[in-house]
Amino acid sequence: MTANRFSKDFTQQEPIPEAGVKAALAVLASGKLHRYNVAPGEKGETALLEEEFASYMGKSYCLACASCGSAMYLALKSAGVKPGDKILCNAYTLAPVPGAIENTGAQIELVDIVNDYTIDLDDLAKKAAAPDVKWFLLSHMRGHIADMDRIMEICRTHDLVLIEDCAHTMGAAWDGRKSGSFGTAGCFSTQTYKHMNSGEGGLLVTDDPDLIARAIIHSGSYMLYERHTARPDMAVFESLKTMVPNYSSRMDNLRAGLLRPQLADLDRQCRRWNRRFDHLAQGLKKIPGIFVPERSEKEAYVGSSIQFSLNGRTEPEIRAFLDRCLEQGVELKWFGNKEPVGFTSAYESWKYFSDLPDLPNTKRILAVMCDMRIPLTFSLDDCDSILGIIEETAKEILT
Numbered sequence: 001m002t003a004n005r006f007s008k009d010f011t012q013q014e015p016i017p018e019a020g021v022k023a024a025l026a027v028l029a030s031g032k033l034h035r036y037n038v039a040p041g042e043k044g045e046t047a048l049l050e051e052e053f054a055s056y057m058g059k060s061y062c063l064a065c066a067s068c069g070s071a072m073y074l075a076l077k078s079a080g081v082k083p084g085d086k087i088l089c090n091a092y093t094l095a096p097v098p099g100a101i102e103n104t105g106a107q108i109e110l111v112d113i114v115n116d117y118t119i120d121l122d123d124l125a126k127k128a129a130a131p132d133v134k135w136f137l138l139s140h141m142r143g144h145i146a147d148m149d150r151i152m153e154i155c156r157t158h159d160l161v162l163i164e165d166c167a168h169t170m171g172a173a174w175d176g177r178k179s180g181s182f183g184t185a186g187c188f189s190t191q192t193y194k195h196m197n198s199g200e201g202g203l204l205v206t207d208d209p210d211l212i213a214r215a216i217i218h219s220g221s222y223m224l225y226e227r228h229t230a231r232p233d234m235a236v237f238e239s240l241k242t243m244v245p246n247y248s249s250r251m252d253n254l255r256a257g258l259l260r261p262q263l264a265d266l267d268r269q270c271r272r273w274n275r276r277f278d279h280l281a282q283g284l285k286k287i288p289g290i291f292v293p294e295r296s297e298k299e300a301y302v303g304s305s306i307q308f309s310l311n312g313r314t315e316p317e318i319r320a321f322l323d324r325c326l327e328q329g330v331e332l333k334w335f336g337n338k339e340p341v342g343f344t345s346a347y348e349s350w351k352y353f354s355d356l357p358d359l360p361n362t363k364r365i366l367a368v369m370c371d372m373r374i375p376l377t378f379s380l381d382d383c384d385s386i387l388g389i390i391e392e393t394a395k396e397i398l399t
């Protein structure tokens, strides 16, 4: 038994910064929470957030949404996905991703993963070559960025339209280019456990004027789209305004007010995450029985969570390991659970799709993969305590 039980909460985020609280209180005091409740010519918090996020991403346009799930759905619909279309997607992702695909009436075409948890590029190239496949929703799950050079090459070769799910890569980059700026559209989450926290929320960025105009109208702009400021010329909306249905998935000024100061501080927060992540990764790599994959030098990740594999271990061994860690206050999640629990990621549990494929590599990799959140409320000393507990437990159970 380790002497000290770890007692901090793995889901405790930092408070909203003072400036965010102030902005939110000002919105509350004004009563003008709805994004279109602004005076003529006035930019509300939501419009300002969109401008600032588009600028941060180096993109022309941005739409703030109710969630990343709705941003992905709107992006797919606005890019032109039709019922019955096939959409490629990596099999290691979170339930809102297949959900967004299903919501469009399209079929999911799952792509296998490889040992470093990223998409299997050979399987992708093979499946992209099918004549009836045109769409690709790439989820940078848990912040693991695949070789974007090859991804873009495969997309070009097979004329694939790429939409990126960047719920875990806000602030991350590949070879100096921001994650979410590679695809036709990039979708981000501002849900509490992601890199900015407004409870719920999503952001969609693109350079495509037709796509963003459709997404803005779909999101529920009514005929008030002029009040958006990260949008294309009003003329783009003219032919669309009565042809695009309203799916009511807007963000409000209260959330945007919380987010703008967080965006201003995002890069610094990412560095703080990485200090913790790198410390944990270094420690975990030294523990016998634990495998932490190497990452490409081109990948500038944001380590808001860490994954590792207990390669070669059986289910009872892994359960014993997780239980012992939990007894000592270290809450690890496991992607190998047969029964969907918590925020599940086992693709077999998306049974609303027919004909889910058998993906032996994804199953083998998820069966031994553990996952740990790294909230910024943890110090480096906390990371050391966690490492100590995991090391002791590994010695006890994995040797």
Ligand SMILES: *Cc1c(COP(=O)(O)O)cnc(C)c1O
Pocket: 067, 068, 069, 070, 093, 094, 096, 097, 139, 140, 141, 142, 165, 167, 168, 188, 189, 190, 191, 200, 201, 202
């Ligand atoms: C959280 C998450 C989403 C969805 O974000 P919401 O804002 O909750 O809809 C999408 N993809 C991944 C990988 C996520 O973890």
